[in-house]
Amino acid sequence: FLRLSIEKVLWMGVCAFKTAMATDEVKENKNNNKDARKNNDAWYNEKYLKKEYGSIDSRIIPSLNLADFNDDKFFKTYQNKEKDMQDATHWLIPNIFLVGRHPTFFVDSLIRQGFTKFISLYEWGHNYMDENDINVDNLELIEFTIGDFSTRDDKETVRFIDRLVQNILSMNIIGNNNNDEEKEDNNDEEKKQGHHMFYMHCLGGHGRTGLISSLLLQAIYGMDSKTALKVINHIHGCRHPNESNINKEYYRMPEANVQFEQIRRLHGEMNKIYKKYLVKNGK
Numbered sequence: 001f002l003r004l005s006i007e008k009v010l011w012m013g014v015c016a017f018k019t020a021m022a023t024d025e026v027k028e029n030k031n032n033n034k035d036a037r038k039n040n041d042a043w044y045n046e047k048y049l050k051k052e053y054g055s056i057d058s059r060i061i062p063s064l065n066l067a068d069f070n071d072d073k074f075f076k077t078y079q080n081k082e083k084d085m086q087d088a089t090h091w092l093i094p095n096i097f098l099v100g101r102h103p104t105f106f107v108d109s110l111i112r113q114g115f116t117k118f119i120s121l122y123e124w125g126h127n128y129m130d131e132n133d134i135n136v137d138n139l140e141l142i143e144f145t146i147g148d149f150s151t152r153d154d155k156e157t158v159r160f161i162d163r164l165v166q167n168i169l170s171m172n173i174i175g176n177n178n179n180d181e182e183k184e185d186n187n188d189e190e191k192k193q194g195h196h197m198f199y200m201h202c203l204g205g206h207g208r209t210g211l212i213s214s215l216l217l218q219a220i221y222g223m224d225s226k227t228a229l230k231v232i233n234h235i236h237g238c239r240h241p242n243e244s245n246i247n248k249e250y251y252r253m254p255e256a257n258v259q260f261e262q263i264r265r266l267h268g269e270m271n272k273i274y275k276k277y278l279v280k281n282g283k
Contacts, residue, residue, distance in 0.1 A: 043230055044069045053221040056165070056277040060172045061093055064221055069234060079238040082109060088205065090238040092213050093220070096172060097198045099213055100239070101205035110199050111139070117171070119164075119200035121146045121208040146208045149256040157262070158269045161215050165277055168220075171196040210236070210253025214263045218270035222278075225267040229253075229260070 043049075044066040055061035068074045078091045080098065089100030102122060103110055110118075116139055123145045144160050146152050152160075172195055202208035210232060217228040236253050254260065 042069070044234070049227070053223060055220050056222075056274060057169060060169060061096065061220060064231075066231075074235075075238055078235045082113070085109065087239055089199075090235055092200075092216065092232075092235070093168070095197070096168065097200065097216075099200045099205060099209050102201055102203050103199065113197070114195075115197045115199045116140065117142060117167070117196055117198040119144065119198060121200065121202040121212060123147055124203075144212075146202070146211070148203065149207055149259075151211065151258050151262045154262065154266060154269075157212075157215070158266060158273075161212070161219050161270065162273050162276075164212075164216065165219050165273055168198065169277065205239075206236075206253050207255035207259060210255065211259040211263065213253065215266060215270055218263075218267060219273040222271065222274040225264045225270075229263065 044051075049066070051066045053064040053066075055063055068077070077094050080086050080089045080091065080100075085100070085106055088103075088106065089098050091097065092099050098110075098115070103118075107118075118139065119142045121144055144152070151157070200209060200212065214225070214228045214232050217223050217231060218225060221228075223231070232253050254263070
């Protein structure tokens with residue numbers, strides 16, 4: 001009887017252990033399935049959503065594929081490699097157009113990285129060059145002031161985006177020379193002279209910067225306004241990988257309802273700019 005009791009206890013213990021292990025395995029599988037389902041349900045994996053966006057000139061501006069948002073590739077592409085600036089800036093167009101907050105404390109670092117064009121949307125002065133005693137001979141400060149949590153006139157904004165697209169294309173020239181031998185003779189210095197990087201900012205780098213960034217994505221990639229807003233906020237997560245999921249309302253781009261309204265309202269005009277330069281580049 002005692003032997004049977006001991007064997008029964010041991011058997012029950014083994015069963016309990018196996019049950020616990022099975023329960024843990026089920027929980028783990030559920031969590032894995034939940035994570036997989038969460039990734040599959042992400043907005044950029046929607047079945048009928050357009051995934052690939054060719055730019056107005058793929059020789060200058062890289063194309064965009066939303067499938068890249070599924071892995072770390074997009075973070076490596078859009079996150080600023082300078083660690084001391086990662087919480088302040090991120091790329092809108094990789095290696096061409098960086099956006100973020102007011103650069104008073106890191107403008108010298110931007111210049112060392114090769115930025116030559118500074119676009120200020122901030123309404124309270126643009127004297128960070130003077131404050132940092134920076135030689136501005138080879139630099140350009142472009143001002144398009146917008147009030148905080150506000151917008152500029154629609155026509156002025158459309159003209160600004162048009163000029164901005166034109167500047168990006170004209171200042172990053174790819175030679176159209178048909179002679180292959182002459183192409184090979186171009187040295188690195190000549191290529192460098194044809195490449196300019198832009199830095200655009202407001203104060204915090206969220207509202208006004210998000211407004212112009214969303215419009216610019218529409219003009220460059222032919223996106224609809226809804227997709228442009230989702231893309232810019234997804235990329236914006238590179239700046240706040242931990243906080244953005246907790247404080248979405250604080251970190252969103254843009255910030256004000258009037259800014260969201262203008263982004264949607266000007267989609268038709270942005271599409272005209274896209275078609276204008278797409279045709280101009282012979283596509």
